[in-house]
Amino acid sequence: MARILITGSSDGLGLMAAQLLARQDHEVVLHARNESRAAEALRSVPEAGGVVIGDLATMEAMVEVAEAANATGRFDAVIHNAAVGSSEPRRVVTTDGLCHVFAINALAPYLLTALIEMPSRLIYMSSGMHRGGHASLDDLQWEHRGWSGSQAYSDSKLFVAALAAAVARHRPGILSNAVDPGWVATKMGGPGAPDDLALGAVTQAWLAVSEDAEALASGAFFFHQRPRAAHPAIHDESFQAALLAACVAISGVSLFTAGQGG
Numbered sequence: 001m002a003r004i005l006i007t008g009s010s011d012g013l014g015l016m017a018a019q020l021l022a023r024q025d026h027e028v029v030l031h032a033r034n035e036s037r038a039a040e041a042l043r044s045v046p047e048a049g050g051v052v053i054g055d056l057a058t059m060e061a062m063v064e065v066a067e068a069a070n071a072t073g074r075f076d077a078v079i080h081n082a083a084v085g086s087s088e089p090r091r092v093v094t095t096d097g098l099c100h101v102f103a104i105n106a107l108a109p110y111l112l113t114a115l116i117e118m119p120s121r122l123i124y125m126s127s128g129m130h131r132g133g134h135a136s137l138d139d140l141q142w143e144h145r146g147w148s149g150s151q152a153y154s155d156s157k158l159f160v161a162a163l164a165a166a167v168a169r170h171r172p173g174i175l176s177n178a179v180d181p182g183w184v185a186t187k188m189g190g191p192g193a194p195d196d197l198a199l200g201a202v203t204q205a206w207l208a209v210s211e212d213a214e215a216l217a218s219g220a221f222f223f224h225q226r227p228r229a230a231h232p233a234i235h236d237e238s239f240q241a242a243l244l245a246a247c248v249a250i251s252g253v254s255l256f257t258a259g260q261g262g
Helices: 012-023 035-044 059-071 100-115 128-132 149-170 202-209 237-251
Strands: 003-006 027-032 050-053 077-080 121-125 175-180 221-223
Touching: 003 012, 012 027, 012 035, 012 202, 027 035, 027 059, 035 050, 050 059, 059 100, 077 100, 077 202, 100 149, 100 237, 121 149, 121 202, 128 149, 149 175, 149 237, 175 202, 202 221
Parallel strands: 003 027, 003 077, 027 050, 077 121, 121 175, 175 221
Antiparallel strands: none
16 A cells, blocks of 8 residues: 555546545545645545645745645655646736746645655656747746746646656656646636546556556656657756756755755
8 A cells, every 4th residue: 555645636637546546545645725625625535544735826835735744654656736727817926926837836846846755756747738838947937928828837837847857867766757647627627628537647646556567667758658758858957957946046945955865
């Protein structure tokens, strides 16, 4: 039996992955952004081993979520699922002065990776839209560009896939992969999404626990349990280094010195 933390697991694909893993008798710890959603999540997954609460839009809450997760014990796998979509009609700024999409979709996975005791497996939820992401860090907070919700989302999903590849490169003993769940009919994907919803949560759950040879890869980009070609910037070491440096500058936390060893 494995212990798995799934961020953003009060609904959508995170909840589906939690239910799937719980049915396989793994211990799942849920995450929700507030008490109300936490109660809903526990009703949906009564077998869950608990729930950590915090809105990942702020760095203070990111730290609190990491501390609460660590207090429950070490995880075998963490699925970084929490995200916001591409539909924000204007640039929203968090209390930290960060672009909302960047904060939740890119910085939160970075900071949680740095602060949560390193598991054996890390899974980062990306998107097929990452291929339209701009491999540029010049205006991460959208302070100078005209706002585009879809572009901000695509960029963030490129960043999180590059984070997965960077962790795989720097930590060869850890299995770290990114996942495209497909365009599925969740609240984020919308009712007209064409891909199979039933398959949307399978790959991340499989990567979290499976001993199949294919699931023991690291540094890959998966779609429906198969490696798939991804944006070339993901494996560009200079881009990875620049992204990590930008996250350090924003958060003050280094990915590989914050209790992660080495």
